Amino acid sequence: MSEKLNIETPHERRPFKAHGHMDVVTLGDFTLGRGVFEPGWRWSNDVKPIAGTDSCQTHHTGICTSGQMTIAFEDGNEITVGPGDVVDLEPGHDAWTVGDEPCVILDTGIKAYAKPA
Template sequence: MTGKQNIDSPHERRSFKDHGHLDVVTVGGFTLGRGVFEPGWRWSEDVKPLAGTESCQTHHTGMCLSGRMTVRFDDGQELDVGPGDVVDIDPGHDAWTSGDDACVILDTGIAGYAKPVG
């Protein structure tokens, strides 16, 4: 059997500490998240308290629908992400919304992302 679920009626909504949320849909063995990263969002401030790690340890794969985000890897390299960019982001990074618009990203690497530890 095949299935479907509309992202506007997610199975789960994971709120960040401040500045946005992640809508999560799982169909069969496939999980997709739509992250809405509001202006002012930064991983090290909004998700780090939930993750309990020094940097994001999630491997992200997905596509930016709107807005902009900057990703800084633990080694200092940076990646700027904008509308239409398809990304493969290794674990070990911080990230923040760039500019005055929310950044919206579809992400397949989110099974444990932004879930409180413990």
């Protein structure tokens, strides 16, 4: 069965502790999230209390559409993503918004992201 739903009317909105939210649309086995990470957002402050893990354990795949975010991995590597950057991010990281513009990322790896453990 073919389906469609506009991201502006998501099935679910998952608020972060502060500084943004994740809009979630699920069609069959496909889940897409639009993360809006406001200035000041940091995973370890805004999602860790929800996830209950020491680092983000989600495997993210998606594209940044605006703003910037730095991702710091447990092995010490860091990357910064911005508009147009496509990502495949392994679990085990912290992340934070860079600058004073919200970072927006469309993410296919968020089925359980920012849901209470």
